[in-house]
Each structure stands twice: as C-alpha cells, then as structure tokens.
Amino acid sequence: MTPVPAQELVLRDAVTSDVPCLSVLASQVFLDTYATEGITPWFARELEEHLGVAAVAAWLAAADAWVVLAERDGRLIGFAQSTRRVTHALLTTPAARAFELVRLYVQRPFLGRGIGTALLRRCEAEAKSDGASTLWLTAWVGNERARRFYAARGYVDRGATTYTFDGESFENRLYARQWR
Helix, strand or coil: CCCCCHHHEEEEECCHHHHHHHHHHHHHHHHHHHCCCCCCHHHHHHHHHHHCHHHHHHHHHCCCEEEEEEEECCEEEEEEEEEECCCCCCCCCCHHHEEEEEEEEECHHHCCCCHHHHHHHHHHHHHHHCCCCEEEEEEECCCHHHHHHHHHCCCEEEEEEEEEECCEEEEEEEEEEECC
C-alpha cells in the first residue's frame, strides 16, 4: 500500500474532547482484530469496561498516561496509548525507566501505510524524553501481523504472559526495545 504522505498525517496528543472518537476507533479495531468469529457477551463486556467512553476518559485522566493520535484530514485513523513508569516481571528494567505501550491501533484501511510506525516512533521519542530506557508491550499470540510489525522494528520477544478478563485467559508475548 502507498504510505500516507507525511504532510497529510498529523500526530498530536489526545485531549478530553477526543474521547468519543477514541472509544469508537478503539472498539472498531478491537473487534476487527479479536472478534473474527462473531460477537459474544464476553466481547461486549470487554469493550464496555476497557474501550467504552468512560474507560477512555479514565485513560486520559490517569497521571502517568499519554495518548497520541494519528489524524488525516481531521479524522482519527489511529492512536497509541502508553503508561509511564511501569514495568513487567519479564523485564529487568525498573519501573522508573520503563514505558508501556498499552495499545497501538490503526484503522484497517490505513494498515501498512506507515501510520503504526509513525505512532510507534513517537512513543519511543516520548519514552526517551521521559527518561525511560525500555519501551515494552504485549501482543496476543494470534495477532501475527502485530507480532511481525514489532519484531521488524527492533522489538525483542521476551516471553509469554497471560491476559485474563472475565475468567477468560489468552496467551500474549511481551516485546521490548531498549536503549541507553
């Protein structure tokens, strides 16, 4: 696919008025990625608790949160949600020097057009400016596209971890990139 020209892509910090659009985009990408066999009550609960309007407003209000948006022609097409100063048991990096990439979501028509890479690089820059030496994330084992994306950008698979919600558990892989 053709990359979105740099002059057409705007990256900016999210603000409170972005919450409704962020919630809708997050829900759309989540369903496109994970609900490929249809919608279940579990998916509905997951969406409401983690991607609903109230949840997204809480992301932005959290003291250590940072959300960057990708827009084209004034329309939201992707975002990255991060948390400062948080580590994981699979890492040796202390929390004060770690930055978690909680979500990096790009709307399906814009996949493969450089949006995800632009968001990831912006997160890396933010992490470095915050004093972090590690940016880490977890990716569901069934999301091969995401796993290839992070590996191709220098992220190292550090091992398995489990995501549990509402009694359901899913294997994820932890990816990390370190710098000095």
